[in-house]
Amino acid sequence: MAEKKETDLQAILVIVAIATVCAGGLALVKAATADRIEQTKLAAEKGAVGKVLPPNCEADTEKKVFWNKETGVVKSEAEATQIFYPGFADGKLCGLAVKTRAERAYSGKIVMLIGLKQLEQPEMLKMHRLYVLEQTETPGLGAKVADGQSIDPDQLPSKDPKKFFCMNFYDKELSKFTFDVKQTGYSENDVAAITASTITSKAVAVAVKEATEMVRGKLPEITALFEQQTAQK
Amino acid sequence: MAEMSIFSIFLVSILANNVVFARFLGICPYLGVSKELSTAFGMSAAVLAVMTLATAITYPVFEGLKALDIQYLDTISFIVVIASLVQVVEIVLKKTAPSLYQSLGIFLPLITTNCAVMGTALLSVREELSYFASLVFTVGSAIGFAMALIIFAGIRERLEVRHVPKVLQGAPIGLITAGILALAFMGFSGLGS
Amino acid sequence: MNELVKGIWKENPILRLLLGMCPMLAVTTAASNAIGMGLSVIFVLVSANVTISLLRNVIPSKTRLPCFIVVIATFVTIVDLVLNAFFPDIYSALGIFIPLIVVNCIILGRAEAFASKHPVLESALDGLGMGIGALLGFFLLAAVREILGNGTLFDVKLFGEDPTPALVFILPPGAFISLGFLIAGMNAIEARRKANG
Secondary structure (H helix, E strand, O other): OHHHHHHHHHHHHHHHHHHHHHHHHHHHHHHHHHHHHHHHHHHHHHHHHHHHOOOOOEEOHHHOEEEEOOOEEOOOHHHOOEEEEEEEEOOEEEEEEEEEEEOOOOOOOEEEEEEEEOOOOHHHOEEEEEEEEEOOOOOOOHHHHHOOOOOOHHHOOOOOOOOOHHHHHOOEEOOOOOOOEEOOOOOOOOEEOEOOEHHHHHHHHHHHHHHHHHHHHHHHHHHHHHHHHHHHO | OOOOOHHHHHHHHHOOOOOOOOOOOOHHHHHHHOOOHHHHHHHHHHHHHHHHHHHHHHHHHHHHHHHOOOHHHHHHHHHHHHHHHHHHHHHHHHHHOHHHHHHHHHHOHHHHHOHHHHHHHHHHHHOOOOHHHHHHHHHHHHHHHHHHHHHHHHHHHHHOOOOOOHHHOOHHHHHHHHHHHHHHHHOOOOOOO | OHHHHHOOOOOOOOOOOOOOHHHHHHOOOOHHHHHHHHHHHHHHHHHHHHHHHHOOOOOOOOOHHHHHHHHHHHHHHHHHHHHHHHOHHHHHHHHHHOHHHHHOHHHHHHHHHHHOOOOHHHHHHHHHHHHHHHHHHHHHHHHHHHHHHHOEEOOEEOOOOOOOOOHHHOOHHHHHHHHHHHHHHHHHHHHHHHHOO
16 A cells, blocks of 8 residues: 555656646746747737838837727727827828727638828828738638738739729728728729628728728827827837 | 627537638547447537536636736646546546446547647637637537537448448548538638628 | 658658648648648657657656646647747747647657657657658648649749639638548558559
């Protein structure tokens, strides 16, 4: 009996010893990689925001503002429904990017960035570019929302929104834009839907509309918030 | 997924995002076990129990890890929880339902390596579902797994008495059948919109 | 030497032993993902095999499975952290299947069947061979699916600017069906080899 107890205790000790060594080893690896992981994340965020802002307008992700569509400014990403990023050129605000999401596209959520420019007056606001960050739509159908978005708009072979969905939102005046999603018979101020993917197209259009309306309605407040962030630093 | 209604989450996890045919989880037991309908039922019940308990326990464990800022230990803690859970289920089954225990045989401990169990536990915390929504998601996924298993077992029983070319016997024909089933299940996509 | 080679063809863990099917179907949508997953599996396999072989006289038989699992999970977490830090594209492409390497039957299987009973060098070679076999398996299926389903290989367009590929291969049904035929093909080759002596 005594022998059996010994091996049982031994067994437990061995597992605990192994587990402790492993946990310790992992803590070391974690410490070694944590900074790099954070850096990569921030660089990716800055790169993505930079893509939707107009040229010569530099993204400043440190001044981002977390916004909840019901309660306004919030303190953390978890409470936010949108995130606003400013872009500066020579210290002046030249562009604004909104990170927003469509919760129910065809197969799940779509997270996207919409870049805005001409921020002097809400009536003059223009959409610059759309960039899809996350989506799980069907390849060849809904997934085409992201077609061509990595390429500079001036270098795209065509600006046809049926070919490259993001072109729907390129350099468009908000005051004239209808956000109507149509398969055919669309004007340059409507959204040309992806063939056979109206649900996905509508989901994105609605999300962008909501985000841009938010900015249009609260432009002075948001601009002031960016300035506050500057003052705090 | 965070804002979808509970019913939506349930339905989508069974049909549109079926754990086997769309998420590719639980393939090994799916291909291995389902040669007989009765085994398929037993296995499904066991997986349902383990999956639900696994998510029920790992979710608060993850909240604890978050509080201590050691989320990177999630892989280790989850699998340890699951392995222990399966041990416990084995002991309980042996005492309360010995015939089921016998018929499941080696497949019971193998539930530990069933990616569907670990997969749904991880997805629940990564997709930031509420505790209740995660449980609904897990139960739905388990039912989806059961559906896949049972449909497949039924088809396989019939395949046994048909002529199948030698190179296709076993896994290949199983996979091709799964492919056709996956095609059918794709018809359900868009269900949650 | 045999330890190394057997994992590549005759006992290829994925295509002949039929282990590790879940990631096989999920990550083989693009050749680059397949390579990323394959290299991760090789790292975990070799590291875990070596560690478990080193500890094989210390680990008590009754609780060996939990010990194996903890060791394997540790190396999987290391891969997860390193990929997140240095290869973020692969990290987001492989997603949840990185932590799922811990329940990959290939790794637990080799730990139990080989590493716990053999010395370190043989265990390392066994892990390496099986890992290379797995990588080959992933790559083969991914190549088929990417070429047929996307018209590209490693993101290089193969059929001109605007191909109309058979999308089904990138989607779930295509995964199952392609793998089915791939394994059937392997069976056919093996049968012919046996017949020819």
